[in-house]
Amino acid sequence: MSKYLVTSALPYxxxxxxxxxxxxxxxxxxxxxxxxxxxxxxxxFICGTDEHGVAIxxxxxxxxxxxSEYVARWRGEIExxxxxxxxxxxxxxxxxxxxxxxxxxLEFFERLRDGGYLQKQTSEQLYxxxxxxxxxxxxxxxxxxxxxxxxxxxxECPKCGAWLDPxxxxxxxxxxxxEEPERRDTTHFFLDLPKLRDEAVGEWFNxxxxxxxxxxxVRRLLEDVHxxxxxxxxxxxxxxxxxxxxxxxxxxxxxxxxxPIGYVSMTAEWTAQQGDPEGWxxxxxxxxxxxVHFIGKDNIPFHTLVFPSMLHGVGEDEEGxxxxxxxxxxxxxxxxxxxxxxxxxxxxxxxxxEFVERYDTEVARFHxxxxxxxxxxxxxxxxxxxxxxxxxxxxxxxNLVTRVLRFLDKHFEGVxxxxxxxxxxxxxxxxxxxxxxxxxxxxxxxxxxxxxxxxQLLANAAxxxxxxxxxxxxxLRKTDxxxxxxVLGTCCHYLAWIAHWxxxxxxxxxxxxxxxxxxxxxxxxxPWPGTPSRDTWQLLTPGQGFGxxxxxxxxxxxxxxxxxxxxxxxxxxxx
RNA sequence: GGCGGUGUAGCUCAGCUGGUUAGAGCGCAGAACUCAUAAUUCUGAAGUCACUGGUUCAAGUCCAGUCACCGCUACCA
Numbered sequence: 027m028s029k030y031l032v033t034s035a036l037p038y039x040x041x042x043x044x045x046x047x048x049x050x051x052x053x054x055x056x057x058x059x060x061x062x063x064x065x066x067x068x069x070x071f072i073c074g075t076d077e078h079g080v081a082i083x084x085x086x087x088x089x090x091x092x093x094s095e096y097v098a099r100w101r102g103e104i105e106x107x108x109x110x111x112x113x114x115x116x117x118x119x120x121x122x123x124x125x126x127x128x129x130x131x132l133e134f135f136e137r138l139r140d141g142g143y144l145q146k147q148t149s150e151q152l153y154x155x156x157x158x159x160x161x162x163x164x165x166x167x168x169x170x171x172x173x174x175x176x177x178x179x180x181x182e183c184p185k186c187g188a189w190l191d192p193x194x195x196x197x198x199x200x201x202x203x204x205e206e207p208e209r210r211d212t213t214h215f216f217l218d219l220p221k222l223r224d225e226a227v228g229e230w231f232n233x234x235x236x237x238x239x240x241x242x243x244v245r246r247l248l249e250d251v252h253x254x255x256x257x258x259x260x261x262x263x264x265x266x267x268x269x270x271x272x273x274x275x276x277x278x279x280x281x282x283x284x285x286p287i288g289y290v291s292m293t294a295e296w297t298a299q300q301g302d303p304e305g306w307x308x309x310x311x312x313x314x315x316x317x318v319h320f321i322g323k324d325n326i327p328f329h330t331l332v333f334p335s336m337l338h339g340v341g342e343d344e345e346g347x348x349x350x351x352x353x354x355x356x357x358x359x360x361x362x363x364x365x366x367x368x369x370x371x372x373x374x375x376x377x378x379x380e381f382v383e384r385y386d387t388e389v390a391r392f393h394x395x396x397x398x399x400x401x402x403x404x405x406x407x408x409x410x411x412x413x414x415x416x417x418x419x420x421x422x423x424x425n426l427v428t429r430v431l432r433f434l435d436k437h438f439e440g441v442x443x444x445x446x447x448x449x450x451x452x453x454x455x456x457x458x459x460x461x462x463x464x465x466x467x468x469x470x471x472x473x474x475x476x477x478x479x480x481x482q483l484l485a486n487a488a489x490x491x492x493x494x495x496x497x498x499x500x501x502l503r504k505t506d507x508x509x510x511x512x513v514l515g516t517c518c519h520y521l522a523w524i525a526h527w528x529x530x531x532x533x534x535x536x537x538x539x540x541x542x543x544x545x546x547x548x549x550x551x552x553p554w555p556g557t558p559s560r561d562t563w564q565l566l567t568p569g570q571g572f573g574x575x576x577x578x579x580x581x582x583x584x585x586x587x588x589x590x591x592x593x594x595x596x597x598x599x600x601x
Numbered sequence: 602g603g604c605g606g607u608g609u610a611g612c613u614c615a616g617c618u619g620g621u622u623a624g625a626g627c628g629c630a631g632a633a634c635u636c637a638u639a640a641u642u643c644u645g646a647a648g649u650c651a652c653u654g655g656u657u658c659a660a661g662u663c664c665a666g667u668c669a670c671c672g673c674u675a676c677c678a
Contacts, residue, residue, distance in 0.1 A: 038678055214676080243673090282678065396626085401614090402614090407613070413626085417627065420638060422641090428636095429636055492643095494636075495642045498634080
C-alpha cells in the first residue's frame with residue numbers, strides 16, 4: 027500500500043472558475059482520489075485558494091473592499107462550485123489564512139538562502155508613487171519605441187508585436203491610476219534555478235516517466251532555465267522580516283513562490299485539525315509518499331521545475347528529513363468552449379452557478395471526464411453533452427436499470443431472484459465471457475487515463491444489454507419462468523457491479539442505483555470489487571426487495587440544448 | 602522573433618519505442634426485437650491519416666520544408 031498526497035492547482039482568488047478549470051485540475055483529481063480510496067490506498071487530497079499577488083490588490087481596490095474580504099468572497103464562490111460538482115477535498119483552505127503558511131514560506135526562504143540558492147540583485151524598475159507600487163510590465167502603458175503605437179504594454183506592443191522593456195516605453199503611465207511612474211532601484215532575491223537543475227532536479231526529471239505533453243514541454247524548458255526573483259515590494263503577501271533579507275524593508279514573497287508552499291501548509295493545517303500538528307511530515311518527508319499534482323498546462327513549469335527545485339533546495343533539516351519530490355504531474359491541456367476559448371469577460375462561458383440550476387452535475391462530471399483534454403486541447407460542446415447524457419447515460423445505463431428492475435417488478439416479485447443451479451453456470455459464462463469485454467475502469471484511472479476509464483464504464487454496461495438481448499427473458503418467461511428469473515437475477519448482480527464502477531465518476535448516481543437494488547449503506551465505503559469472475563460475481567442476496575424504481579438519468583431535449591448554443595452564439599458573433 | 606503543441610472517418614477524439622486489410626464513441630443507413638426512459642441488439646457505408654520531399658524492406662508513427670489553427674515567451678498568476 028502506498029500513500030498518496032494529491033493536490034489540485036490552487037485557484038487564484040480573483041474570479042470564478044469555469045469548466046476549463048474544473049476539468050483540468052479538480053475533477054480528475056477528485057475521480058482519482060475516489061478511486062484510490064476505494065482501492066484501499068491512504069490518500070490525502072488538499073486544495074485552497076492562492077490569495078496573494080498584485081492582481082488581487084488591484085481587484086480589491088477597485089471594489090473598495092479589503093484584500094481579505096475580497097479573497098474570502100472569491101474563495102466562497104469557488105468552494106461553492108466545487109461543492110456543486112461533488113469535488114471533495116479533505117481540506118480547502120487559502121494561502122492568506124492557513125495558520126502556518128507564513129511560517130512554512132519563510133522557512134523555505136531561509137533554508138534556500140542558507141543553502142546558497144538565493145542571490146540578491148538590484149535593478150531599476152518603474153514605480154508608481156500614487157499607487158505605492160512597483161509596476162509589473164503589463165501594468166505600464168506607453169509609446170512603443172519600435173513603431174510609435176501609443177498604447178503599448180510594458181511587456182509587448184499589441185500593434186507591432188515587439189517585445190518591450192518597460193523602461194524604454196515613451197512617456198509611460200501607470201495602467202492602474204494613469205499617473206507617470208518614476209524610476210527607482212530595488213533589490214530582490216532570485217532563486218538559482220540553473221544551479222538546482224544541475225544539482226538534482228534535471229536528473230530527477232529525466233529519471234521519471236511523464237505524460238507526453240508534459241515531457242516535451244519541460245525538456246525544452248530545462249535547457250534554458252534562468253534564475254527567477256522570488257520577492258516583491260508590496261504589502262499583500264507573506265512579509266519578509268528585514269533581518270531575513272539583509273535589512274531590506276517592505277518585501278514580501280512573490281506570490282508564485284509562496285503559493286505551492288500552500289500545499290505544505292494546508293497539509294499541516296489538516297493534520298493539526300486531526301490532532302497531529304506535526305503529522306504533515308508523514309506526508310511530505312516520507313519517501314514512500316506519492317505526491318501527485320493535478321494542474322492545467324499553464325502550471326507545468328511551476329510543478330515540474332520551480333516547486334521541485336524549492337523542495338530539493340531546502341535540503342535536510344536538523345534531523346535529516348528531506349521533502350519528497352512530485353511522483354507524477356498529470357497535467358491536462360486546455361479546455362475550450364464550442365470552438366472558441368472560455369472568456370468570462372466576453373460572456374463566452376458557462377457560469378457554474380447557472381449551470382447547476384438547469385442540469386445534473388453528475389452527468390456533467392461524466393461528460394467532462396469523457397471530453398477532458400488529456401493529451402491535447404479539447405472542448406465542451408453542448409451537442410456532445412446531450413449525446414453523453416442521452417445516448418451514453420440514459421439509454422445505456424439508465425435504461426438497462428429500468429428494463430431489468432421493472433420487468434422483475436411486473437412479472438416476478440420485485441425482488442432479486444434466485445438463480446437456478448441448472449442455469450447458473452451457462453448464464454454466468456455467457457455474461458462474463460461472451461457478451462463483450464468487461465474491464466476494470468479503475469485500472470485506467472490509476473494510469474491517469476480518465477477518458478478510457480469512463481468509456482469502459484459504458485462498455486461494461488453495454489455487456490448487460492447484449493446479455494439480455496441474447497437471452498430474451500421476455501420470451502423465456504412464457505416457456506421457462508425459472509430460467510427467465512435466473513437471467514434477471516444474473517442481471518441484478520451485474521447492476522450492483524455497475525453501481526460500484528460508477529462511484530468515482532458519479533458518486534450520487536451510484537448510490538441511487540445501489541439503493542434501488544435494495545442495498546443500504548454507502549456503496550463507496552465498500553472495497554473496490556475489480557472485475558467479476560465466476561467465483562465472485564454474485565454480490566446480492568436473493569429475495570432482497572428493491573427500493574423505489576425510478577429513472578436514473580433524465581434526457582435532454584434538442585430545444586433546451588439549442589437555447590444554450592444560441593446563447594453562446596449571441597455572446598460571440600464572430601466565433 | 603524564439604519555443605512548443607495541434608492538424609486522423611460528417612462531429613468529438615484514441616493510436617508508446619515505425620510492421621498484417623488505420624480504430625472508438627456519437628451521428629447516418631439497413632435489419633432484428635418489443636422487457637425497458639421509442640430504449641436495446643446486429644450489420645453496414647464512410648478516411649489520399651493537412652501538404653511536399655526524404656530515410657527505410659516497411660511511416661499516420663522518424664527527418665526536412667510548407668500551410669493552417671492554438672499556446673507560452675518568465676517579475677502575469
